[in-house]
Amino acid sequence: SQQGEEDPQALSIQEGENATMNCSYKTSINNLQWYRQNSGRGLVHLILIRSNEREKHSGRLRVTLDTSKKSSSLLITASRAADTASYFCATDLPSGGYNKLIFGAGTRLAVHP
């Protein structure tokens, strides 16, 4: 069973608009990470937020984490056509010593020029 589930499954916006993707999970976590996957490529790490953090920024990315609701959101501001990709959240469980990630099914983002 999947730990993380993204919402929406697909999102289509115009360049310059903001894109928000949400992730819900089921059990306690050490941290939550967001990855991007361009078509036909491997995943690339975007940002990590620890369980004791509520918000984190990296360039045009803003991630929030609400551990009481077991949810996270990824906001991409001023989107560009190059942001077109699938975005995955991944939760790192308290599993004792190694980084075992559980991935959600992803949100497909299309940014139109």
Place this chain on the structure above:
Amino acid sequence: NAGVTQTPKFRVLKTGQSMTLLCAQDMNHEYMYWYRQDPGMGLRLIHYSVGEGTTAKGEVPDGYNVSRLKKQNFLLGLESAAPSQTSVYFCASADGYEQYFGPGTRLTVT
């Protein structure tokens, strides 16, 4: 640095054939992972390794075997391929929380 590389990039197998996928990393990472990605689903962990000579089962290990004889290499074997193993396979490595992924191997079993 090449990062994480995977060979081959594509492969077509007949049911019952065997093959080995090779993953190599040049970042001296301790942890390595094999995932499979199927349409509409996220990545699922097949096997992983926390260091040279160690391996452990992930979420979907059945039908696969792995070996980590050298720190930089992690091999995924299919002894008797089945159509259900048609998928895209990704290898990743890590020395902390962030995982670094290879470009993937697209495997089709007919």
